[in-house]
Amino acid sequence: MTREDVFFEEETHSDRLSRKSQEAPMFPIAIGMCTAAVAYGAYQFKNRGKMSTSVYLMQLRVAAQGAAVGALTLGLAYTMYKNFIDIKAKHSK
Template identity: 70%
Template sequence: MSKPKVEFFEEESQTDRLSRKTKEAPFFPIAVGMCGAACLYGAYMFKRRGHMSPSVFLMQLRVGAQGLAVATLTVGLGYTMYQNIFKQEDDAK
C-alpha cells in the first residue's frame, strides 16, 4: 500500500500564481499578449481607417484579435498533444 500524498497549503502571491500558471500553460500568456498587441495596433490604425464607420472597424478588430488568441491557443494545444504522444512512445520503448 502506498503512502498518501500530503500537500501543505501555502499563501501564494499574485506574482507566484502567475509564474506557476505560466509554467503550466505557457501559450495562454502568449495568446493574451497577441490579443493585446492586436488591440494596440487597432488603436493606432483607428485614425487611418478612411471612410469606414467606427463600428465596422471595431468589429473587424475584435474578430482579428480573437482569431489571433484562438490560433495561438490552438498551436499550443497541438504542441502539447505532440509532446504527449511522443513522450508516451519514448516511455514505451
C-alpha cells in the same frame, strides 16, 4: 508551503499569473498576441477610411480573439504532438 496549501484568498494577482504561466506557457503568449493585435488596431484607427467606428471595433475584436485562439491552438497542437506522437516514436525504437 506546497501548491495545494495555497488558498485563493492568499494568492496575489501576480502569483496567480506566474502559476498559470508555469502550468500553461501558451497562456501569456496568447495574451501578448491579443494585446499586440489591439495595439496594432489602435495604431491603424486613423487609417480606417470611411468605415464606421463600431464596425472597425468589431473587426478589431474578432482579429484580437483570433490571434489569441490561434496561439492557444498552436500550443495545444504542440502539446499533443509532444505527449502522443513523440512518445510513440521513442517507444517504437
